[in-house]
Amino acid sequence: SAVISQKPSRDICQRxxxxxxxxxxxxxxxxxFWYRQQPGxxxxxxxxxxxxxxxxxxxGFVIDKFPISRPNLTFSTLTVSNMSPEDSSIYLCSALIPxxxxxxxxxxxxxxxxxx
Amino acid sequence: EDKxxxxxxxLVVHEGDTVTLNCSYEVTNFRxxxxxxxxxxxxxxxxxxxxxGIEKKSGRLSSILDKKELFSILNITATQTGDSAVYLCDPxxxxxxLVFGAGTILRVKS
Numbered sequence: 001s002a003v004i005s006q007k008p009s010r011d012i013c014q015r016x017x018x019x020x021x022x023x024x025x026x027x028x029x030x031x032x033f034w035y036r037q038q039p040g041x042x043x044x045x046x047x048x049x050x051x052x053x054x055x056x057x058x059x060g061f062v063i064d065k066f067p068i069s070r071p072n073l074t075f076s077t078l079t080v081s082n083m084s085p086e087d088s089s090i091y092l093c094s095a096l097i098p099x100x101x102x103x104x105x106x107x108x109x110x111x112x113x114x115x116x
Numbered sequence: 117e118d119k120x121x122x123x124x125x126x127l128v129v130h131e132g133d134t135v136t137l138n139c140s141y142e143v144t145n146f147r148x149x150x151x152x153x154x155x156x157x158x159x160x161x162x163x164x165x166x167x168x169g170i171e172k173k174s175g176r177l178s179s180i181l182d183k184k185e186l187f188s189i190l191n192i193t194a195t196q197t198g199d200s201a202v203y204l205c206d207p208x209x210x211x212x213x214l215v216f217g218a219g220t221i222l223r224v225k226s
Binding site for chain 1: 150152157158159160161164202204206208214216217218219
């Protein structure tokens with residue numbers, strides 16, 4: 001298993017500002033992911049963040065809005081830029097932990113973002 | 117396009133009942149299927165299924181995968197109010213990218 005922490009756990013931000021969310025894993029992992037979960041909905045993948053390469057964004061998400069850093073094998077950040085109320089959501093990071101030939105994915109505790 | 121369909125979308129039962137949650141999927145280069153329980157913010161991992169027909173058990177929870185029919189079920193016996201949550205089914209496919217279903221909302225009444 002793995003322990004994943006996120007900071008901040010929650011924040012209330014004003015429209016037009018940016019927030020950077022940090023994700024720390026207690027072991028080295030190659031693949032990390034960022035998800036968004038809007039109220040009443042399931043998780044939506046924003047991007048895949050592999051160390052040493054540019055993040056890969058899913059349809060509907062762009063780097064200018066959600067820049068991601070992955071400076072090493074245990075850490076990643078997601079920035080929500082130029083926020084609007086529609087960005088109010090829970091943001092989750094996760095990491096694939098390879099115990100062997102198959103993979104398990106573990107999630108951080110999430111960041112609850114409210115944009116006013 | 118990868119897709120996951122979970123059923124039922126929601127379910128209300130009484131304590132002690134047994135429930136079966138269903139998950140059908142279509143995923144390119146399927147590797148394994150994961151079940152999660154989500155109560156507040158972050159999902160917690162329940163099971164990883166890789167092989168067909170091999171039941172995985174953890175206490176009152178069990179799950180099985182059918183790779184031929186592209187289907188998995190999650191069973192919960194003797195349900196308790198603490199089982200109330202959203203249960204997510206997530207096949208792991210190409211690029212190790214999870215494809216989340218909409219989830220099944222389970223509410224257990226005392």
